[in-house]
Amino acid sequence: MDVVAAAQGFAAMGSESRLEVLQTLVRAGDNGLPVGDIQLRTGIPGSTLAHHLKFLSSADLIVQDRQGRTIINQANYRHLQALAAFILEECCTDQEMGA
């Protein structure tokens, strides 16, 4: 995980609306959720939601998979875990003792 990808990931989580969408998907588990269900649970209008889902998907935080005419959205747990790990990954590597 390079700093560019990480920044993009955090930026995608850095909006209240989008973080709520992401949390909804994280809670939903491996089955994922269709766009319409997310719309119902969050109250976000379709066009706005599509915008946010695109943002999340560009950042690799979710995966979209078409099934017939609905689109299933799933949290990308691997990537999310990698981002969580990234935050403190290099903790204290430059720290000097004493002082």
Place this chain on the structure above:
Amino acid sequence: MDVVAAAQGFAAMGSESRLEVLQTLVRAGDNGLPVGDIQLRTGIPGSTLAHHLKFLSSADLIVQDRQGRTIINQANYRHLQALAAFILEECCTDQEMGA
């Protein structure tokens, strides 16, 4: 950690420049670093850096402490850890089994 604070925290990490500044402080450990040192290590101009540090500090990601005429910046490890934990905290709580 509520969703508002979390979104603010992730937004603060969601810029490449700012994430680099934060990483620099995470690496620096508990001793922290003066603004000038961060400036040297990152190459970011003073006024821009001050802006980013304020952003990070508003989001509670770093703590600033004046010592004489220099300002020591330290990563707020507690808060960073809480943010890392937040990401997958509620994983799968809504998941239904089978099918």
Place this chain on the structure above:
DNA sequence: CCATTATTTCGATAAATCTAGAAATATAGA
């Protein structure tokens, strides 16, 4: 092919953010 459902793209406006030079502020020491 037509109607229906699901989702996205278009378009436009408002708001927030990024950047950095110049000026201002704060502190310490001579």
Place this chain on the structure above:
DNA sequence: TCTATATTTCTAGATTTATCGAAATAATGG
């Protein structure tokens, strides 16, 4: 107090983002 050092505030332009209605696209069933 005068000077040097450290950092911030001011200011402003360029870029990005957020929002959402209306129109367009995609897929299904009759």
